[in-house]
Amino acid sequence: MTALTLTPNIEIADDFYADLLAAHETLSKDESDAFNARLLLILANHIGDRVVLSEALSAAAKAAGPR
């Protein structure tokens, strides 16, 4: 059992995804990178739990594509 939720959990996922794209729409690459970093830190703080955060770091690393 892991502490991190990796099953669908976002309400109306398509809407959220559209919001995410919209937030980046008018931003340059640099601004987008900075935005992502701020967003990441806000979400990480909301989660707070170090076990969940560690699992999230590994989960993200594991899902890297074959590029």
Next chain:
Amino acid sequence: MNKIFEVPLYPYERSDDQVATRPARHKVIVIGAGPIGLAAAIDLAQQGVEVVVLDDNDKVSFGSRAICFAKRPLEILDRLGCGQEMVDKGVEWDVGKVFFDDRQVYEFNLLPEEGHERPAFINLQQYYFEKFLVDRARELQAEGAPLDIRGRNKVLSVTDHGDYVGLLVDTPDGEYRLEADWLIACDGAGSPTRAMLGLDFVGRVFEDNFLIADVIMEADFPTERWFWFDPPFNRGQSALLHKQPDGVWRIDLQLGWDIDREEEKKPENVIPRLKAMLGEDVKFDLEWVSIYTFQCRRMEKFRHGRVIFAGDSAHQVSPFGARGANSGLQDTDNLTWKLKLVIDGLAPDTLLDSYDVERILGADENILNSSRSTDFITPKSEMSRILRDAVLDLSEHYDFARPLVNSGRLSVPCTYDGSPLNSADALTGGPERTRPGAPCPDVPLDDGFLLRALGDRFTLLTIDCDAPEEIEEGGVTVTRLALTTANDRSGLLKERYLGDAPSAVYLIRPDQHVAARRTEFNEPLLRAALRRATAQEATQ
């Protein structure tokens, strides 16, 4: 130029040892009269251990290196008899401001915890620090303490003969030989002793240069610590402004890696940089300017037979967090009582191996903290800069991001968790912060403060319970200090030493770290704890 740099503090004097027919043998020789060597010598001499300090120089440390001294080192200096001078001369500060780009992103107050005799921090030039230590050494000498400081005595070679150490020393009157039962090498980050013994010093070099300037100015900047990330006057880099006594200000400017160090140090290049920072009309004089590259590294072991390393010779950190001299003082605090017991034949020499265990734990903690600060201040990849800048932008708007801003973490003493000298914690409900291995936090008493009452011997601290006034085990005496919560007006004795426990007995080491604690006095267990704390019995 400040006069204190030029006057010899411990001028060369010919010693009888130089004309002796065979090398004189001393109990302890300390190489280096920097802050750490001086502290070691004072501590030993104060306890009656004969000690000779050799330094290749005869003056205080050139320029102002260390400026921030934290609470624990000040408490150690109290034990050494010169804490008050430092605090009286030093500047206290609580407020820090963080700037990013052209704006202040936030301000913080250290809000030091109540109920300690000493402040969280003072700022004091290292040359004053060293001078006060030498003053204290002179005071001890006047009282007849067995302490000798020999200026312009440069150690050329060190040989460990197993049962003593041999040294070859150069002086203005030529070379001479010395012998020591024990040698403490406090000869700084470049430690010649380390090199002579062929020992390694590995770690990380940060590819960056910092211009460190001390300027004297009549300015109305407040007594605060100001830290800039990526300011307009030093684009892409960092800067620090911090106050010291006598109207001296410390300025750090990050310069990057590819610079011409000699060029950058020239006043014609330094002054415009400082003007850009301070404003065109601020009048100032340069006291001292230098350019540093910082590193974090340590020796694999600090004890090598009869040669023991302490301070920068054993470990080096970047200055963010002020952990250099601060941690070096904790080295000698840890070492001297052990060495004294071994010299007096009251403990086996394996007690000194616990110095390695405990202070390597401390060094690793300091290296970790100062490496993290350096990584935050000088991001080395595009993504680490993006994340760093995101933290700073967020910190302007949201509290949560402020603890992530890392311009140096306050130097705090190490808790020796897992040390072979600790006995298992037997105080149910006792506070975490005073668990075995922890440094004792101060508490106000009716007539002064707890740490003063602990002094530099083994103490049996009893709170609301009975115990004998004195116990002797194998020649080591433990003296009781009886306290009660009935007089605990601040409630801090209970908060820091009892927690939810109804009563407590603490066995406290001469360096004021907790060795053992339990609810009630139990003689056989106390004796076992004392034997363990002096390496005469294996850990439970």
